[in-house]
Structures are given as structure tokens and as C-alpha cells.
Amino acid sequence: xxxxxxxxxxxxxxxxxxxxxxxxSLNFILPRLIPGNPVAVIVNQMATGGVQSDTLERLxxxxxxxxxxxxxxxxxxxxxxxxxxxxxxxxSFMLYPGKVKDLIGRALPWTIGLQVPAIxxxxxxxxxxxxxxxxKGGKFDSVAFTLSLVFSNIPYYCLAIVFLYxxxxxxxxxxxxxxxxxxxxxxxxxxxxxxxxxHYILPYLSMVLVAIGGQAIxxxxxxxxxxxxxxxxxxxxxxxxxxxxxxxxxxxxxxPQITGLAISFGTMMGGALVTxxxxxxxxxxxxxxxxxxxxxxxxxxxCTLIITVAVLTANFLVEIAYGFIDPRIRAVQLGER
Amino acid sequence: xxDIIILLFRSxxxxxxxVLFLGVLSFALIGPVVNPxxxxxxxxxLFSPPSDKxxxxxxxxxxxxxxxxxxxxxxxxxxGCTAGVIATSIGVTxxxxxxxxxxxxxxxxxxITNVFITIPSxxxxxxxxxxxxxxxxxxxxxxxxxxxxxxxxxxxxxQTSSLxxxxxxxxxxxxxxxxxxxxxxxxxxxxxxxxxxAFILQFSGGILNxxxxxxxxxxxxxxxxxxxxxxxxxxxxxxxxxxxxxFIPPVICLSMTTFSLMSMNSGMDEVFNPRxxxx
Numbered sequence: 363x364x365x366x367x368x369x370x371x372x373x374x375x376x377x378x379x380x381x382x383x384x385x386x387s388l389n390f391i392l393p394r395l396i397p398g399n400p401v402a403v404i405v406n407q408m409a410t411g412g413v414q415s416d417t418l419e420r421l422x423x424x425x426x427x428x429x430x431x432x433x434x435x436x437x438x439x440x441x442x443x444x445x446x447x448x449x450x451x452x453x454s455f456m457l458y459p460g461k462v463k464d465l466i467g468r469a470l471p472w473t474i475g476l477q478v479p480a481i482x483x484x485x486x487x488x489x490x491x492x493x494x495x496x497x498k499g500g501k502f503d504s505v506a507f508t509l510s511l512v513f514s515n516i517p518y519y520c521l522a523i524v525f526l527y528x529x530x531x532x533x534x535x536x537x538x539x540x541x542x543x544x545x546x547x548x549x550x551x552x553x554x555x556x557x558x559x560x561h562y563i564l565p566y567l568s569m570v571l572v573a574i575g576g577q578a579i580x581x582x583x584x585x586x587x588x589x590x591x592x593x594x595x596x597x598x599x600x601x602x603x604x605x606x607x608x609x610x611x612x613x614x615x616x617x618p619q620i621t622g623l624a625i626s627f628g629t630m631m632g633g634a635l636v637t638x639x640x641x642x643x644x645x646x647x648x649x650x651x652x653x654x655x656x657x658x659x660x661x662x663x664x665c666t667l668i669i670t671v672a673v674l675t676a677n678f679l680v681e682i683a684y685g686f687i688d689p690r691i692r693a694v695q696l697g698e699r
Numbered sequence: 700x701x702d703i704i705i706l707l708f709r710s711x712x713x714x715x716x717x718v719l720f721l722g723v724l725s726f727a728l729i730g731p732v733v734n735p736x737x738x739x740x741x742x743x744x745l746f747s748p749p750s751d752k753x754x755x756x757x758x759x760x761x762x763x764x765x766x767x768x769x770x771x772x773x774x775x776x777x778x779g780c781t782a783g784v785i786a787t788s789i790g791v792t793x794x795x796x797x798x799x800x801x802x803x804x805x806x807x808x809x810x811i812t813n814v815f816i817t818i819p820s821x822x823x824x825x826x827x828x829x830x831x832x833x834x835x836x837x838x839x840x841x842x843x844x845x846x847x848x849x850x851x852x853x854x855x856x857x858q859t860s861s862l863x864x865x866x867x868x869x870x871x872x873x874x875x876x877x878x879x880x881x882x883x884x885x886x887x888x889x890x891x892x893x894x895x896x897a898f899i900l901q902f903s904g905g906i907l908n909x910x911x912x913x914x915x916x917x918x919x920x921x922x923x924x925x926x927x928x929x930x931x932x933x934x935x936x937x938x939x940x941x942x943x944x945x946f947i948p949p950v951i952c953l954s955m956t957t958f959s960l961m962s963m964n965s966g967m968d969e970v971f972n973p974r975x976x977x978x
Binding site: 377378380381384385388389392393395396511512514515516517519520523524526527531532538539628629631632633635636639640650651654655659662666669670673674677 | 813814815816817818819820821822823824825826827829830831832903907908910911914915916917929932933934938939941943946947950953954957958961962965
């Protein structure tokens, strides 16, 4: 291929598509390892709940058709793939006949709105803090480092529970959960937006503090490595001003941190999902929480699928950005090396 | 070996972590022996606050929180340790073989590793936990371990690749060691400290993953763990009813355990990577 950047992109894309297929296959195969016929199990559960028998029959036939459990496994697999490509994620058990696609579609904007700003701002602030404390050293460094170590090791949901209890339940400064007040309808009115922000602060805060801590530790370490390297000594001996050297150091230490951003999208996911359910925030995490409690397999599968897609997409975007930023990759593209 | 231990105990972070961890460990191991009660037994009223009889009160079903906390910490440590052992073993095996062999073997092994690094591990954890209906604590540790190895594999491969170019490796190779012997006798002993640090990281990650899964409702069966306690607190609205004794103790135990492990890890980093040790 002529354009080297396109080649870099294509290479990355192939990896991501491969990862996506592995994830989708796991998503297909693992719930099918549950002993027994899940459709029969769920219909039996409903039968004890006193649902009429003709409704049960209709339920049974819907799910048998959807899962295609009467067909051989490979046919089921291709059906599954085709359904995913058509964004057909099946029908929820607990909210029958609600479509999984619609349920997730309603929850997803909340999750993205909470997590993307929290991860990005935590990343930026954490890097600034880490670089600054590596440069400063002394008291500031040891205090900042210890605080970062403490915060980055408190799981998100633990901080979330403590915040919820102290700031919402005990002192009543913030609402006790949800994405907006009970009884209001999501509109673009000023009242709704301030209300939503009021509900947003605690979940955001509990995620961002942990993210800042984790990033600051990594950035501090990278910056210390850079600060003791030869080019810094050389620049110092040349009499170049400190601010200038800091800029060089920051740029170099920053590169691995960009990969760190990609990682945080994947590793923060689990904790972020639980944080949502702590605050009953109307996102994918809370949806997953109820789906697991109700053994709603189609909905669980839909959630895991959408989480995979979201994380892979975020990682891919970061990789593209990395390709633009890293001078070594750029150099390879331009044929300098 | 003796020198290393002396050096380790010069690091303040290591000492703090070590002492904290010993505290948590003895609470979890000695507690249930001294005070053998059934954590599932209902002994008091619903959500009764701490008193002389129940140091940390009771939960939504009138069960003693302090007893739960001892057994829960023990289960969480067991799961974390199992996960740590499994993840570190798989990671070290794959990483050292890939790094030492190189070529096509490395390409394939690292390809698999990269695919599993890209897929968010929480997704595989959720799916595996759903597929396994009866999860004991050990099974849960296994499940967490087999999803957590890729990072260790990647790091160990990098270390092995750089160790491979040292002279003692060439000398050993001339004496006719097989690849396996080379890895076991000439590579792994030189990264013992590194592997131990990886284990500590995986241990702490395993405890956190247990808590995440349990809080989502996929915890171990008929066992209490720190995550299970938090799940109950969420499910029965302990937070919103203000029953702080039902969730603050497990939060503290969880944070203290992971903090102690990370502090030990960071102290070891200081000792083994002298560049980080600034005067």
C-alpha cells in the first residue's frame, strides 16, 4: 500500500476486528454452556408467577425462534452474527416484549455522558499532577504521591458508596441517586439540565478522583525517568531555562500515557458499571445489575456486547490519535527511518 | 536474598504495606478461629446499630456484621490469592516462552495475548460467571485468574527478550540446555523479584475483580465475601437507610487490603529500580 499511515490504520483495524470476533464468539458460546434449556427455565419461572398458559406458549415460541435452540450450533452462530449486524439483540425476559436494543439505546447516552468526561478529565488532571510533582520533588511530591496512591487504590464503587452515604444521605447536599429527579421528564429545559447536573456530580466525582490518582502515579514515574536522562542533563548544562526543559520532558513522558488512556477505557469499565448501580444512575451499569438479578440472558448479552463495542471503539480512536502524535510512527510513515 | 530483605525493610512504603497486610491477614485467619460463628445465622434485629453485643451491628436479615466481615475478608483474600497464582503462572509461562523462543512462536503467543488485552476483561468475567452456575470461592479465583494474565505475559515477554541477550545465557546454551531448562534455570531466577511484584499486582487486582463481580450479583455461592457484603448493602438499600455499619466496614477492609498490597508493590519497585529512588 502506498500511504503508510493508511497501512498503520489498516493493521490496527485488522487486530480490532479480530478481537471483536473473539469477543462476539465468547458472547455467543458462554451463556449457552448454562446447563438446561434457558427458555424452558424462564418460562417455568413465569408459570409459577401465574401467567396465563396461552401467553406462556407465545413466550416459549418467541424465544425458541429467537435463540433457534432447535437448530444445530453453527446455524445458531450464523443467525447470531446476522442478528448483531442488523442490530437485532433480541427480546428482554424481564421486560417482555421490550426489545434489548431499545433498553440499551435508552441507557447508553447516560453511560457515555458520565464515563467519557470522567475518564478524559481524570486523565488530563492526573498527568498534570504527576508531571508537576515529579518536577517539584520534596514535600509536595511525597504528599501528592501518597494521596494519589491512596485514591488510586480505593475502588471506584467504594468511594461512590462513601460519597453517597456522607454527602447525599447524611448531609443531603446531593440527591440520593438516579439521573434526574423523580417525576421530571427528560427535556432540554433549563430546569431539567440543572437537575441532571445536580445528580451528575457525585458519580462523576467518585470516578474522576480515582482516575486522577492512577494517572498521576504513572506520569510521575515516567517523568522521573525522563528527568534523570542524558538529554535533560545536557540541556541543563547548556543553560536552557527550566520551563523549556519541562516542556520537553512532558512531551516525552506523555507518549506512554496515551497508551494508558486506551487501557483505562477497558480497565475502568467494571468499576464504572458498579458505580452506576450504586447511584442507580440510569446507564448500562444499572441495567446490567437488574438484568443479572433477573437472569435476563438476552439483556445481559446485549450489555456485554455493547460494552465490548464501546471499549474497542474508544481504544481504536486512541490508537489513531497515537499514530498522529508519536513522531516515531510519523517518521516511519514518511519513510525517514 | 538476605540483602534484599534488609533493603526492602528500608523502604517506608514497603513497611507500611507489609504491616497493614499482616493486620488484615491475621484478622481474616485468626478471627474465625477465635470466634467461630456462622456468618449466615440470624442473631439479632434488622439493621440494629453497633452495640455491646454486636460490635458492628446487624444487617438487613439480623446477621452479625462483624462475623461476616471476618469470614468475608478471608474469602476475598482466598479468591485474590488464587487468582494471583493462576494469572501469574499463565502469564509467566506464555511470556517467557514467547520471549525466549522468538519468531513465529512469539508472534502467535503475543497475538493471542494482544487480543485478550483488547477485549475488556469484565465482559469475559461476566460471561464466564454466568456460564458457571455454582461458583465456589476457588472457582471464582480460577475464573478471575484466567482472564487477568495478559498484562503479566506482555511484561514478562519484554523482560525475557532483554535478558536473553546476556552473556550467561550464551554460555548456558553452549552446554546444551534445552529451551525449557534454559527458561527455568537461566531466565526465570533473574526476574524473580519482577515476578513476585507481578503476583502482588494480580493479587490485589483479583480482590478488586471479586468485589466488582459480586457487587453485580455474580459472587461466590453460599459464601460471604467483601463484595457479597457490599452487594447485600446495595440490594437492601443499606446506604439509603443510613445503616453505615453494614457497608463502611467492608469498604474499609477492601480499601485497606488493596492499599497495603499496592504500597508493598511500590516499595519493592523503589528497591529494585534504583532510578526511582531519589535522594
